[in-house]
Amino acid sequence: MPKIHTEATVIGHAECLVIGGGVIGSSIAYHVAREGRSTIMLERTMPGEGASGAAAGMLAAESEEFIDSDLEQLARTSRDEFPELVRELERLSGVSVEFRTEGFVAPFRSEAEGERRWKAANMREDNQPEWWNAKELARRIPGIDRQAIGAIYRSKETQLVPVQLCRAYAGAASVLGATIWSCTHAEQLVVQNGRVCGVVTDRGFFSCDQVIIAGGLDSMNLLDQAGFHYPLYPVKGEAVAVSLKDHPLEYTIYADDIYLVPKQKNEVWIGATSLPNLYDKEVTVEGLEGLLARAAAWLPRVREASFVRTWAGLRPQAAAGRPFIGAVPGLEGVYAAVGHYRNGVLLSEATGRAMAGLLKGADAEELGISNFSSVRIKEESL
Template sequence: MPEIKTKSPAIGHAECLIIGGGVIGSSIAYHMAKEGRSTILVERFIPGEGASGAAVGMLAAESEEFTDPELAQFARTSRDAFPELVRDLERLSGVSVEFRTEGFVTPFRSEAEGQKRWNAAIAQEVDHPVWWDSRELARRIPGLDGQVIGAIYRSKETQISPAQLCRAYTGAAVELGATICSGTQAEQLVVKNGRVCGVQTDSGFFSCKQVIIAGGLDSMRLLEQVGFEYPLNPVKGEAVAVSLKDHPLEYTIYADDIYLVPKRNNELWIGATSLPHQHDKEVSIGSLEGLLARASAWLPRVREASFIRTWAGLRPQAVAGRPCIGPVPGVKGVYVAVGHYRNGVLLSEATGRAIAALLKGAGVAELGISGFSPERIKEASK
């Protein structure tokens, strides 16, 4: 790899420079600052305005039914850390993340479907799900479609406001001494004698000892500069927010074809489509019709709701099928945390904590992320 030098003096210096202000980069900034390390985060727009801000904020470690055991454990560890994390972030930042703990409900319309879901839930042997029959379900969630005969209830599943979470992460990081540079595009990693020494941005040069690349889809360009290929595909996700007229939904409904996520002010967020290889953030009429039709099939009174807004985001789906977290082989001081796809909010806490531990000398094996390591992913791609 050729040496890359900068001609301009540094306009800023920190031990750690994080590229990307989504929920992953913001979490890393918080955890690094919490460790007392000088930290700068650069984000080309405003933290939380990209894919992270377009999420609906579910911490669905069990409902998602991960098939990869290592990823499943990582997800549970991250979700279970959120109650304490939320207390710390809200105390430091003064930002409410709108944390809700009522739990998730996965409804079904046949005994066979219910038994299949129950067996899958029990096989995880972790969170002790509860079977709600039609009577219990009618008591808990009035107004569900009449063909729904039961549901699996998971009490440990929680949810937050993703945009507020990003604000809380960055706000807490700043309180702990970090610097957040919005509107700053990272252009080039600067390497000398096989070690990173800074980042050239459109605002100038920042010197540092470590760089953590956490810029979602934009990360591929920077990783290629240090000889590491990690393809990411954009997957557009569209959602819609409505306001229910009466009886706000208490529990998050997590069905096969749709999820209905209750928020403050009687809002209900409905999502989401999954459209691979699309780069625009427009919401089509067809997608909107599909979301509302699937939502009202489970909860008919959605048809009487008031429309609020629609939005879309581009999820970074890894071709490798799992996130990439750890030191990048071939150059010292460069780390990566990308490819979280539709689970960035859920995995943010554990990812930020893992990166902080790696920079203190911990190994990927002891952190339970061997399968996510760039070295392992690089070997598997050969």
């Protein structure tokens, strides 16, 4: 790694330098600035324009299937903090994240499927799902497929607009004193005596005491520079938005093979495909046809809806199967929060809050993130 020369011009300095302006990086910048520490956030494009902006914004801590109980607990903790977080972000930033609390509905077409879903929904004591029969489901969701004989309703599940969340995080961080540098690409960590002292970017040198790498797929290069090999790979997800006629969809429909997420102006966001190791962001005809067919199978009036737009994003999946949240080993002052895959929006609150505590010297176990550390990842790879 290069060392900084004494004649180098410093164009910015902060105690904490956050690399990445997606939902994870923006959350970290907000939580660190909230602790009263000087903060700079660097984003290669604009906050929320990457994988975060392509998400549907579901805070599906109960509906989602997680690889282990640690990740599930982190997700639940994060989701439960969102109502208060949203109030604070909107107050500080003036940006509405379009937070919706109507809950999620998981429909089924057979008694066996319903019993399976009900059993899974009641595995934890803190769950409070409701069983809707066919009559109740049809009353709550007009136009639902007639073959649906019931549904599991989860009232705690919420959703929002991810791009707006990123802007709210960044805006609130700015109000709290952070500086946001958009269109700034972090190229090289700068180290002196085994400790990071700054980052070289395409716009100049930024000095700092601590660096937090949170740039999604772009993070691998900087992690490799730090001597920490943590492979990430893209999982392409395609989505489509339509505008329903007549009455709007009130609840998020979260089925096994599709989700329909209601937004403002009668829009419904439908997603998503899951295509690993693809780097393009094109929406294919096959992908679009599949999404619309599966959506219409649950809500037939999707066929009469107006087309709004399509998009695709690249989810940063970790080869290790779980996100890394913690100190990067072997180089003092370097931290990372990467590999959140399809749950970046959901996990953003807990990740940002935990990282802010870690930077102040709190213990990872105390913060609830010890199982996402380099030690745990190393153990699991043996």
